[in-house]
Amino acid sequence: MQRLLEASVVERTLQATVALLALTPIVTYVLWIADGCEAFVPFISDMDLPPRSGFTFTLGYALSGILLATTGVQLGVLRERWMASAGMSQSWVNLNRFSVLAAVAAGISLFWISFTPWDEHLGLHIVQANVIFSGSVIWAFCVTLATWKMSQEEGGFSDVLAPRAAFSMLAVVGLLGMVERVFRYTGLSTDLYALEERLQLLDEACVSLNEPLLSQAAAFEWLLAASMVLIIATFLPEVRLLTGAHEEEE
Template sequence: VFSSFAFMAESMWWSRWRVLGCLYAGAGIITLTWSLSYILWLVQGCRPFLPFVSDFAGGDSGPLFLVGLTATALVLLPTWFDHFWATRRSLDKHHAPWRCMHRVLPFLGVCLNLSVVSIALNPWDIRMHIHLMSADGYFYGGIALVAVITVMEYRRGFRPHYTLALLILTVVSLVCMIVFLSRGFAQEWHGSPKEALQSMQLMRDDFPLYCKGEPGTLHSNRAVNTGAFYEWLLIASIGIVAFLKLHTELQDWPQERGVPEENVNDHDN
């Protein structure tokens, strides 16, 4: 009985509906979370252009942000290993460095997802240092992921036009975000991030005052808000590359019980 149950559980885990279900559920949850969080931002009378994504952890969107980001990251976590199995055979005959790079992909993907969980669980108005470290993990880990995907696509004989374009976009977005945030801090707070971020206490004490961009607050400076725009662009670009990569590779997931071919053969033997 236990053996039959284990076999059923394994078959369900490797099934096509589980693989694609995790992918599309994760994409749907994050899209809904981001959209509803911004709508709630506007409903509270906040400045339309533009919140940092981290701002959604405060105010009315706080619970949605926490649950939505955590659920997205956990649901998408298995898809990186699914991707590994789906593309493994295409690299079996390549040299060891390429096979190692292929193994790095799920590691980077998992790090990306765990960074998202940490961002959600550590709002920046409460645990700023952990939050910013987690955000850096997403930004730099995401750029590394896109770079590895681009190189691997080229090595496998594909033309990585869209991944290369989005890789360039992610790097440009990161640079622009840093430049505009630095300019905003220099203009309003004499280059001292510590003084600027003191206004974030308003996220706990008076969120509407914070989000409306009152003088002396983080969003009172247009350069800072422009930096937030490039943050959105950076986050979205990394997410789009990850989704398109997983979507493309997992569409042809084996139909027979969904198990990778070598596992099917093991069962049959």
């Protein structure tokens, strides 16, 4: 376990997480277009249906889910140690622990959803997606709030606070925009199985994108996904601050 908390290991895990979360949808989208599917704008999970883009979707997000959960634990443990060394109150430690649970839940669901195409398991897919979206935003909110408090104890954290807060706001906009458009499409109904109608719009493995509200919802989903990648990237300069405090203590 101690090996996983070394600065170089945490940095490599973060770099791999950022790279996979960024490259997976891009490569998958390129293959989606190459397979003759419509360009504007699919939900990310729509690209799981064609064989070629589905392969990169499954492989990329399965690995990303494992890395996301691992990164959440690594950062959570390092932050808790830093908080203890700085004498921060238990309420902040508890907030940090809650953020770890949110990150792990999102990571597990991301791994799981990579094997759960929506055209075969719509109900389960929706539950998994909700855990990913809500877990990611909750994690972003918690770590940003904790960063604000940590910046009052150590000025170095101030450098990452502003971009992290900005990207977290973008994530919230993405989540709210996506949810609002989906509910407008389903008639503000909690019965999301209305989305099963999209199965009738399948052209072989491609989904027809002629419904404006769903295309708008998908665009907000991409905004949310991009925001999360950027938030995770803000932790790269923070690792040395977290590990340095613990190494000095030892």
